[in-house]
Amino acid sequence: MKWKSLGLWVNLLVGGALALAIWVLMAWVASRPALRTLVDLTPQQSSSVDAITIDLLKELRGRQADLEFHQFYPPFEGQAADALKAQEFRIRSRLRELTKLLLLSYQALGGDQVKVIEHDLYGDPQKTREAAQRFDYRDSAGDVLVVAVRVPGKEPRFRKLSLPLDLGRIEMPNTAAPMAKNQLPVLKAFVGEVQISSAIKSLLVEGTPAVYVLMGFSPQLSDGATGGSYGMLFGALQKLGFDVKRWDASKDAAVPADAALVVALEPVRDFNDKVTESLHTWVKRGGRVFVNYAWNELDDWNPTGGKFGQLLGYEVGARPVFHKIRDTSGKTGGRWLDNDPAVKRPELGVNPGHPITRRLAQSRTGLEVRHARAIREIGSPAGVRRDVLLVTGDQGWQAAFPEGQQDYRAPLNVKLASFDVGMAIEVDVDPALLPPDTPNPPKTGHVVLVAGQFCTNEGMPYYGDLALNICNWLTERKVLLDLKSSGYEAKYLQVQPPQIDRIGFFLVYGVPGLFLLLGGVVLYLRRRQ
């Protein structure tokens, strides 16, 4: 009998071991990133990520790079003393929650190579201290997410993202406005995916590409905080991992040796011969240039492209381009409207086939520019191919201000038409200009033109993606920033005391009482049977 009993236990153990092996195997296979699927039922799909992020994580796996997310969330200090502090705590909590939720997707999609670590300042002070030193984190920085990438054979790199400043969009009340005393800041949106994926992408890129801003042709150019300045653009480029530098062409006309991209913003006169030659030669050697023209009220501050334009086959109109606006109220029976300041900001169509604008076209992101001018092709320079990027609708016209008065009316005897305001130019590389021992010589140089203001501080919050796409593409980084973020919007619960009383009664007495009653009836009927 003893042997029989032993046999039974052995049977159980062997069967159990085999079944356990099958269970482990099933769980392991199902955990592989290729087979693993996430179904996102979270509110507003705040954990879903764009296809671009999925591709990015695939690239990460392909390069066998390790990705670590370190979360530093210092505890809230005491109780909120007032409504403002309480709201700050609420926003911070929500941002932490949304970040954690989003990182779960990165973890699931990234597989073994992605680690998500939340540092506990009290639970494990030693490890937290080590990590804080490694990433130069200080308590005063508040809630921070560190994105760290380690590519095999290379130095590990990391980037710090502040939850309230980078990942969240917090609307601050205008306390100076009347009736605004009790208003509180509100978490308007969560842009975690855009920021995190951009950080990963910039960390994966080898080296730090240098973007040189051409000085000497744009007297109004400033990196300040005013609406017409470019501080936000430069800041965004730096966050993307670009090294933004200045190229003072009046001192040295040669394009800096380490330049990955040259940017000319709102030049008010054509490039002089030295700079033209320098830039053109650089483009013929595979260089990349982005020129952003804009119309200026001073007549002689509207360069048309000059010799640089002739060499590349383009010319910029000297007058601004206006475009009739839609009659959204429908009062005119579908006619388009003019004689409105809004005609100064033409709404543009984007080229759905070009990598710079493809995703903008797919996501139907509206795009407007101020002070637009028309770009037109001239001549057929050898080895140059031109592609229209941005175009107005067919209700546009070139405005003329003969008496110095700005006139927003469409001229009567001129046929309305569409105008090109953005162009990508591809130039064949001249091998003779390349040093003889250049490894992997480039085949083409690129110039991107936009004739209209869109990436100033005023425009960046709305159309900044286009500027960053241009820089990413020109420096041969894949388009990343126009990914569709979930755009989470917070909904705050507002309940009055009588409602809470009713809820308490319903939950504490109503529901259990109903079960008690039902149970009593069932047991009574059972007894009677």
Next chain:
Amino acid sequence: MNGAWVTFKKELFAYLVSPVSWLIAVLFYLMRGYELSRLVAHFADNRLDQELLPTLSYGLTSTFLMVMLVPGILTMRCFAEERRTGSIETLLTAPVRDVDVVLGKWGAAAVFYGLLWLPSVLVLHVLEYGWFLDADLAFGPVFAAYLGMFLLAGLLLAFGCFASSLTDNVLLAALLTIIFCFGLLRLPNLVAGSVDVAGNYYLRELLDKLDVMRNFAEWFARGLIDTSQVVFYLGGIGFFLFLTGISLQSRRIA
């Protein structure tokens, strides 16, 4: 499968007319009602994001107790009672296969457990009306949490069936299941805290998978369904039901 269906119906009926089942329901909803009303008051006082309410409602103590204690209580009688009263011999000689018996008993326990949870979803729906919260709650996390709870309970109930098949002592079977539940709910966390898992991928993965309560709170209750976790739970259910089957078969041979 006819045998499984017959067993399922018989067992489910037994659960539905058992005073213990109704007592569990009353106590559970009493505790949950108290906790939920306090949670709602907390949300109202602090004007918290209403989309978090369903998710946080699954992090209450009543959820933990329901997961830890109830599977043991529901399954303790499955086979242990039959063995104690001797009716197991009748069951084993009846024209039903062991697998049908196991599936029928486990299925009845799982469905009853699901029925116990179902009113918690309906309660949240009722709270949406103007008389109560007057707000649109996010039901995505509720459905995901319901699925997660069903899978987790299915695993624990499958272990409960197995534990019940090992002994003729009903209390011992319940105790074994409760210890297993407690271990599964607490042990991965304790191990992760005392061992450096950051450098060991396989240990980290194992502990991640076994940390069922954290997985429930961080994934299912937030509205995220990870197919690898679904496979893990289904595999676990299959594993313990298989062991239960072997245990019964061994008894038949003995």
